[in-house]
Amino acid sequence: MSLDHTAHEAETPRRGWTKARALLAGGLVLGVGAAITLAAWTDNEWARGLFGSGTFGIEGSVDGATFADHPTSGDPAELSFAVGADNLAPASEVFAGYAVRLSAGSTYAADVTLTQDTTDALSGTTASYVYTTGATCDAAAFAAGTNPNGATFELAALDAPAFLCFKVAADANLEQGQSGSITWTFTAESGATL
Helix, strand or coil, X not given: CHHHHHHHHHHHHHHHHHHHHHHHHHHHHHHHHHHHHHCCCCCCCXXXXXXXXXXXCEXXXXXXXXXXXXXXXXXXXXXXXXXXXXXXXXXXXXXXEEEEEECCCCCEEEEEEEEEECCCCCCXXXXXXXXXXXXXXXXXXXXXXXXXXXXXXXXXXXXXXXXXXXXXXXXXXXXXXXXXXXXXXXXXXXXXXX
């Protein structure tokens, strides 16, 4: 009996040692796995786009030299018609020039559409216009003008205005003692990049 007891006592520490070795071996395996995970390499890559918008606008000049923006119909540029525009008689003709260009700093060209509103014009008058090569607008410049009543034109470069010459002519139906006005509207749409 004492032999069995001694053998059992000797076996117990051996079992404990075996369990401890198994636990240590398991821990080593886990430790190696953790070490591999910690040692993995990582890398990153980023990309970003930067954006901005272009600019575009038109401005006008009654003398072909001093340009300003006239953005509303309530505050239009006042055309400089010849002396006598406020005292017309049948067969009278008066002329006024106007220049339109891209606003400084514009990064796009402009396609410009011109419309004329004769709703408030004097009865017995007609309005027309031509494109000219300079700021001078009189009977001779009008006669030499091109594209009569052409509705559209392009502004394709900075500091390169388009010149127009307007004519208002009175006929035999002109009524005495009346006043009126004609409004020209330049509507620009952005075109190609400059």
